[in-house]
Amino acid sequence: GENVEQHPSTLSVQEGDSAVIKCTYSDSASNYFPWYKQELGKGPQLIIDIRSNVGEKKDQRIAVTLNKTAKHFSLHITETQPEDSAVYFCAAYSGGGADGLTFGKGTHLIIQP
Amino acid sequence: DTAVSQTPKYLVTQMGNDKSIKCEQNLGHDTMYWYKQDSKKFLKIMFSYNNKELIINETVPNRFSPKSPDKAHLNLHINSLELGDSAVYFCASSPYGQLIGGYTFGSGTRLTVV
Numbered sequence A: 001g002e003n004v005e006q007h008p009s010t011l012s013v014q015e016g017d018s019a020v021i022k023c024t025y026s027d028s029a030s031n032y033f034p035w036y037k038q039e040l041g042k043g044p045q046l047i048i049d050i051r052s053n054v055g056e057k058k059d060q061r062i063a064v065t066l067n068k069t070a071k072h073f074s075l076h077i078t079e080t081q082p083e084d085s086a087v088y089f090c091a092a093y094s095g096g097g098a099d100g101l102t103f104g105k106g107t108h109l110i111i112q113p
Numbered sequence B: 001d002t003a004v005s006q007t008p009k010y011l012v013t014q015m016g017n018d019k020s021i022k023c024e025q026n027l028g029h030d031t032m033y034w035y036k037q038d039s040k041k042f043l044k045i046m047f048s049y050n051n052k053e054l055i056i057n058e059t060v061p062n063r064f065s066p067k068s069p070d071k072a073h074l075n076l077h078i079n080s081l082e083l084g085d086s087a088v089y090f091c092a093s094s095p096y097g098q099l100i101g102g103y104t105f106g107s108g109t110r111l112t113v114v
Helices: none
Strands: A004-007 A010-014 A019-025 A032-038 A045-051 A056-059 A062-067 A072-077 A086-092 A107-112 B004-007 B010-013 B019-025 B031-037 B043-050 B053-057 B064-070 B073-078 B087-094 B109-113
Touching (some): A019 A086, A019 A107, A045 A056, A045 A062, A072 A086, B004 B087, B010 B019, B019 B031, B019 B109, B043 B064, B043 B073, B073 B087
Parallel strands (some): B010 B109
Antiparallel strands (some): A032 A045, A086 A107, B004 B019, B019 B073, B031 B043, B064 B073, B087 B109
16 A cells, blocks of 8 residues: 655744655555645644646645655745644545545644744 | 534543544535544544445454444444544545545544543
C-alpha cells in the first residue's frame, strides 16, 4: 500500500516569513495529493490539492508543488500570519473508487510573533 | 448548517463498556469514512462505506463495527472498550470515485477510556 512521509514534524517560523513542508510518497500510481490544516479541537480541513497532471498550484499565500519523478510534493506558505499556526497534513490517493487517503504524520507549524 | 456532524464530541467511559459514535453528512456524498487520530496526531483509516457496502477494513479489531442505515449516516460501534481505544475519532465523507474537493471531516469525538 501507499506510504507517505512528512517532514518536519515541527516547524517554527517568524511571522511574515515563509514556511515549507515536504512529503514523499511510495506508490507511483498515486494521482491526487491534498493538504489539510487542523486547528486545535477541530477536524482537518482541505486547504489546497494537486493532481498528478499538474506541477504547481497556487491559491493566494499557499502553493503546492509536485515532482512525480522524485515522488515528492511540498506545501509553501508565504507571508505567514498567526492564524496559520496549526497542524498540517499531506496525503496521497492511489486507489479507485472509495479507497482511503493515506496521510502523512503531520507538521505542527508555529508562527512566532 | 454543519456538513459532517458527529456526536458526541466527548465520551468518557470505563473499560469493558460498549459505546457508539454517530455521524451524519448532508452533502449528498456516496462514501463515508472513519479515521482514528492517536495522541501523536497520526490519522489512520479504519473503515470506508460506499452506498452501505464496506469497502475498507484496515486491520481494525472486530470489536469495532461500522453501521450504516443509509448513505447519509455511518455510525461506529465499539464493544468491550480498552484503554488503547482512547483517541479522537473522525468521520469524513467524499463523493464516490471523485476526490475533487477532497474529504470533508467532522469535528471529531474524543474518546477516553478509564
